[in-house]
Amino acid sequence: MSAQMKLGAFLWATGHHIAAWRHPKAHARAGIDIDHYIQLARTAEAAKFDMIFCEDAAGLREANVDIASQTSRSIGFEPISLLSALAVHTNHIGLVSTASTSYNEPYGLARTFLSLDHLSGGRAGWNLVTSASQIEAANFGATGLKPHADRYERAREFAEVVTGLWQGKASGHDGQSFSVRDPLDLPRSPQGAPVMVQAGASDVGRDLAARTADVVFTAAQTFEEATAFYDDLKGRMAAYGREPDEIKIMPGVSPVVAETEAEAREKFEELQELIPDEVGVALLSSYLSISDLWRHPIDGPLPELPESEGMKSRQALVVEQSRRDGLSIRQIARHFAGARGHWRIVGTAAQVADELQARFEGGAADGFNVMPSYFPGELDAFATLVVPELQRRGLFRKAYEGTTLRDHLGLRRPS
Amino acid sequence: MHLAVSLDIASAPGQAGLTFGEIAAFVRKTETARIDMVVISDSSPDGERSTSPFEATTLVAALATVTEKVGLVANASTIAHQPYNLARRFASLDIISHGRAGWSATMTQAPHEAANFSCPDGFSDDDFRRRAQEYIGIVQGLWRGWDADALLFDKSGGRFHDPEKMHLLDHKGEFFSVRGPLNVARSPQDTPVLALSGLSEADFDIAARTADVILFDERPAEESRARHDDFKRRVSACGRKPDAVKVLTDLSLTTDRINGLADRLEEAFHSKNCDGFNILMPAQPSVFDDFADRVLPDLRRRGLFREDYRGTTLRSHLGLTGGGDR
Ligand SMILES: Cc1cc2nc3c(=O)[nH]c(=O)nc-3n(C[C@H](O)[C@H](O)[C@H](O)COP(=O)(O)O)c2cc1C
Numbered sequence: 001m002s003a004q005m006k007l008g009a010f011l012w013a014t015g016h017h018i019a020a021w022r023h024p025k026a027h028a029r030a031g032i033d034i035d036h037y038i039q040l041a042r043t044a045e046a047a048k049f050d051m052i053f054c055e056d057a058a059g060l061r062e063a064n065v066d067i068a069s070q071t072s073r074s075i076g077f078e079p080i081s082l083l084s085a086l087a088v089h090t091n092h093i094g095l096v097s098t099a100s101t102s103y104n105e106p107y108g109l110a111r112t113f114l115s116l117d118h119l120s121g122g123r124a125g126w127n128l129v130t131s132a133s134q135i136e137a138a139n140f141g142a143t144g145l146k147p148h149a150d151r152y153e154r155a156r157e158f159a160e161v162v163t164g165l166w167q168g169k170a171s172g173h174d175g176q177s178f179s180v181r182d183p184l185d186l187p188r189s190p191q192g193a194p195v196m197v198q199a200g201a202s203d204v205g206r207d208l209a210a211r212t213a214d215v216v217f218t219a220a221q222t223f224e225e226a227t228a229f230y231d232d233l234k235g236r237m238a239a240y241g242r243e244p245d246e247i248k249i250m251p252g253v254s255p256v257v258a259e260t261e262a263e264a265r266e267k268f269e270e271l272q273e274l275i276p277d278e279v280g281v282a283l284l285s286s287y288l289s290i291s292d293l294w295r296h297p298i299d300g301p302l303p304e305l306p307e308s309e310g311m312k313s314r315q316a317l318v319v320e321q322s323r324r325d326g327l328s329i330r331q332i333a334r335h336f337a338g339a340r341g342h343w344r345i346v347g348t349a350a351q352v353a354d355e356l357q358a359r360f361e362g363g364a365a366d367g368f369n370v371m372p373s374y375f376p377g378e379l380d381a382f383a384t385l386v387v388p389e390l391q392r393r394g395l396f397r398k399a400y401e402g403t404t405l406r407d408h409l410g411l412r413r414p415s
Numbered sequence: 416m417h418l419a420v421s422l423d424i425a426s427a428p429g430q431a432g433l434t435f436g437e438i439a440a441f442v443r444k445t446e447t448a449r450i451d452m453v454v455i456s457d458s459s460p461d462g463e464r465s466t467s468p469f470e471a472t473t474l475v476a477a478l479a480t481v482t483e484k485v486g487l488v489a490n491a492s493t494i495a496h497q498p499y500n501l502a503r504r505f506a507s508l509d510i511i512s513h514g515r516a517g518w519s520a521t522m523t524q525a526p527h528e529a530a531n532f533s534c535p536d537g538f539s540d541d542d543f544r545r546r547a548q549e550y551i552g553i554v555q556g557l558w559r560g561w562d563a564d565a566l567l568f569d570k571s572g573g574r575f576h577d578p579e580k581m582h583l584l585d586h587k588g589e590f591f592s593v594r595g596p597l598n599v600a601r602s603p604q605d606t607p608v609l610a611l612s613g614l615s616e617a618d619f620d621i622a623a624r625t626a627d628v629i630l631f632d633e634r635p636a637e638e639s640r641a642r643h644d645d646f647k648r649r650v651s652a653c654g655r656k657p658d659a660v661k662v663l664t665d666l667s668l669t670t671d672r673i674n675g676l677a678d679r680l681e682e683a684f685h686s687k688n689c690d691g692f693n694i695l696m697p698a699q700p701s702v703f704d705d706f707a708d709r710v711l712p713d714l715r716r717r718g719l720f721r722e723d724y725r726g727t728t729l730r731s732h733l734g735l736t737g738g739g740d741r
Contacts, residue, residue: 021568021575028568028575032600034480034511058499060598069578075561075600078500078507084476085511088435107531108495111470118468119435119477138594139499142587174535181530185425185464187432276573 005360005395006248006367006409007387008053008096008217009044011037014072015374016254018283018337019274021072026374031076034085040376041086044093047383048397050408051094051125052086053197053217053369054079058103059136067282080112087120094405096125096197096215102151103131103140106161107180113194114166114186122190122404125215126162127197128208130155133286152204153177159196159212166193167414191404192413201229210236213247214411217369219342220251221321226343226364248366248409251359252342255352256373257381268346271373272334280333287336288315298330342371349385356386357395416684416719417661417691417733419488419610419630420445421454422700424474425465432467433700438474439481441700448707449724451732452486454519454610454630454693458528472504479512486729488517488610493550494528499593502557505607506599514603514728517628518554522547522621523613546590548621551609553593555625556584558606560596604728608735623649626660627735630693633665639688661733664689669697673705677713684719 014021014030021028030036044052056079062068079097087095095116099109109126117124130151131137137145146154154177161173165184173180198209199217209216210233220226229251234244256271258264277298285293288305296303302322305315322332345352359365372378390396401407422441424433433441442453455478457471458464471489478487489508491501501518509516522544529537538546565580584595611622612630622629623646631642647657664683683689696703714720725731 022570022573024570028570032510032566038480057598058503059594060596065578065581069576069581070573072575074576074581075566075598077510078503078599080473081476081504081507081511084473085480088439088477088481103497103500105495105532112473115468115470115473119473135594138592140497140593142592178533179530179535180533181527181535182464185458185466186470187466187468274573 004397005356005365005390006050006250007396008051008250008367008369009040009049009379010053010055010252010369010371011040011375012055012371013076015378016342016371017271017373018071018279019271020374022274023271023374023377025377027376028072030375031072034077034082036376037077037082037086038089040379041090041093043376043379043383045090047387048400049093049370050367051096051405052083053096053127054083054098055127056098056100056129057133057136058100058131059133059139061135062282062286063135064282067279070276070279080116083124084116084119087116087123090120092123092400092403092408094123094125094195094408095120096127096195096405098127098129100129100131100136101155101158102146103136106158106178107165107184110162110165111184111186114184114189117189117191117194118186122406125195125197125405127199127217128155128159128213129199148202149204152200152202152208156208159208163193163196163212163414191406192415195405195409195411206233206236209233209247210242211240214406215409216247216249218249218251219317220364221317221343223359223362223364225317226251226359227362230364245410246412248411250367250369251365252369252371253356254342254344254371254373255382255386256344256346256378257349257352257385259348259385261347261351264346264348268373275334275337277330277333280337281329284318284329284333284336288318293329296329299328301326302329302332349389352386353389353393353395356390357393360395416680416714417451417663418720419452419454419628419663419691419693420450420696420703421456421630421665421693422696423456424467424469424471425456425458432465432469435469435474435477437700438469439478441703442478442482442485442487444703444707446482446485448703448711449721450485451691452488452517452608452729454488454490454517456490456519458525472508475508475516476511479508479515484515484724484727486515486517486608486732487512488519488608488729490519490521492525492528493520493547494524494532494534498550498553498591499557499595499597502554502597503599505554506558506597506602509602509604509607510600514730516602517608517610517729519610519612519630520547520551521613522611522615522618544617544621549588549590551621551625553584553586553588553591555606555609556586557593557595557597558602560584561601563601563605566600604730605736608729608733619646619649620653622646623655623660624653627730628733629660629662631662631664631689633667636683636686636688639664639683640686643688658690659735661690661735663691663693665695666692667695667697668702668706670702670705673709676706676710677717680710680714681717681719
């Protein structure tokens with residue numbers, strides 16, 4: 001485990017809370033305002049975050065157009081162009097974007113991320129996802145979403161080709177899903193190769209991460225879930241000849257922080273009040289991959305769920321939580337809407353720092369992917385309240401140690 | 416007349432690529448000179464390998480935030496990207512640049528490019544053309560998926576956008592099937608500018624229907640005029656105004672061609688061979704200084720080139736309204 005924790009600033013639309021955009025202090029126009037993002041990047045860099053992280057989906061998030069129109073997630077910047085713009089307005093912070101192995105080709109993706117890496121002087125990272133949504137699939141052909149196992153088989157080959165290209169591998173590739181004739185025509189990365197990030201949590205997802213990832217994002221609510229995931233993933237690495245500290249595991253955390261605990265609770269309740277029931281239920285049902293959740297009584301329990309080809313791990317998490325706490329659909333929908341199954345802490349800076357410290361020192365995390373409820377307010381709050389507290393405790397850096405994302409994360413340069 | 420500058424960042428073998436600072440300084444120079452747009456490509460059409468550290472769309476994203484007026488057009492091939500992804504990238508560039516972005520596509524297949532994109536044999540000319548046509552239709556259709564007034568931001572009413580003003584594409588074609596809509600808002604200039612190059616005559620009708628700008632190679636005067644007339648006739652035949660598409664002719668710039676250049680440009684422009692020129696920058700972009708210092712003032716004195724930008728978007732520089740047919 002590293003001596004100090006790693007921190008990512010997870011930028012998403014108007015905020016991670018589903019009703020974020022409705023908050024009086026949230027910037028609703030985030031998705032069409034580049035200056036807003038430049039400001040967020042500067043805030044995160046001033047707070048010495050390791051990286052900015054952008055999620056991605058090549059399509060709408062929500063199939064129901066009425067529900068979609070009540071959230072801010074249907075429009076936004078395409079993340080690689082966004083981060084390329086941010087690259088020249090920042091000097092230290094890492095820039096990580098998600099991109100799908102299902103709807104790209106390895107040569108193009110490797111080239112694009114390497115260009116971002118050069119623009120930023122070695123600060124780029126790629127979050128590999130296999131894309132679990134039917135909505136995305138419909139933008140790339142008529143055959144629909146491929147089965148989970150097929151997506152991961154393609155992802156494995158994809159990652160192998162990309163890594164080879166970044167390492168300057170000269171010989172051609174001719175495989176099951178891809179063929180690539182030439183090496184990349186861009187010079188080698190300033191940090192050896194862009195950082196590889198993954199967030200898959202299924203069995204095959206974990207194996208792929210254990211084999212190829214430098215950073216792993218995850219959703220874990222309880223300490224037990226987090227340590228179980230941590231130990232499992234690190235345990236898989238030996239099979240691929242890797243040391244446990246070659247991967248930094250960074251669970252998502254959605255803090256709501258204020259000067260006093262009462263203020264933090266009030267702030268959180270204010271957000272929860274802004275969630276329309278139909279939106280919460282729709283969001284939950286899309287993560288559970290069942291389209292008719294709304295047919296079930298909203299104050300009753302979750303119905304039995306069919307095994308999903310989408311997000312197996314996320315589904316298991318939600319189901320387990322609802323059974324554990326005896327929650328109704330409405331309760332779990334609201335609860336889930338706030339942080340999408342991620343870990344939430346509501347409290348003072350000291351309380352948030354206590355919780356992060358306990359997981360960090362207890363072997364549940366190497367760092368955290370911070371998911372502010374709304375922007376810019378909650379990123380500012382984390383930066384000005386929580387970060388100084390972590391620094392006082394010696395848990396987080398006061399200055400960047402190096403210039404590349406690999407430097408910040410304490411990762412070896414690939415040969 | 417309209418003036419574009421094409422910068423191929425794929426530098427000569429053995430030569431170090433331009434740094435971001437050098438490229439940004441050059442693009443700012445074109446902005447000071449009130450050039451309509453800079454067209455950036457990252458691989459030479461003859462398949463020469465680049466030694467630049469940058470890919471064109473990511474570079475343009477970065478340039479967009481360090482410039483204010485000049486149009487920024489990135490070359491991106493129909494082989495290297497899926498249409499949905501390309502449409503998103505450029506829609507996003509257009510918002511980052513506040514309406515100054517364009518997509519430059521070539522109708523000529525780059526040798527061996529497809530072999531790096533899991534298509535070892537490439538496409539036949541005919542397939543490539545039909546595929547490109549379908550591709551362009553999808554991209555422009557996706558760019559129009561959101562009405563200009565679709566976003567409401569109504570916090571108290573709880574409506575972020577008007578669902579009636581978001582439109583599915585539902586495209587099912589020979590090569591692609593794309594449902595849409597795009598998850599990027601409408602462009603500040605309606606749609607990003609589409610510039611087509613590498614056209615053979617068989618591509619003229621596709622271009623006449625879809626393009627905003629055509630980049631033609633340099634030909635003898637007579638041939639240029641005939642080609643220009645033929646092309647504009649086809650634009651009219653599609654029900655578009657002839658000046659809805661700007662035809663720019665390539666102009667290779669070397670120091671020894673600067674003398675008398677204003678005369679030659681005036682002659683070509685007045686005999687209606689084109690609507691302007693696309694200045695091809697050699698590996699040494701400093702040649703542009705000679706053009707800006709010695710040729711532009713002359714063109715301005717003759718009333719052939721604007722003193723200043725009239726608007727803020729690339730479409731306004733080019734004197735264009737909304738993009739393509741609809
Ligand atoms: C922090 C975090 C961020 C994620 N970001 C994305 C994303 O941007 N796009 C996406 O398609 N999936 C994203 N996912 C989903 C994962 O890639 C993965 O599909 C999911 O965790 C289910 O795992 P599995 O595919 O191995 O079953 C994210 C997951 C986490 C924990």
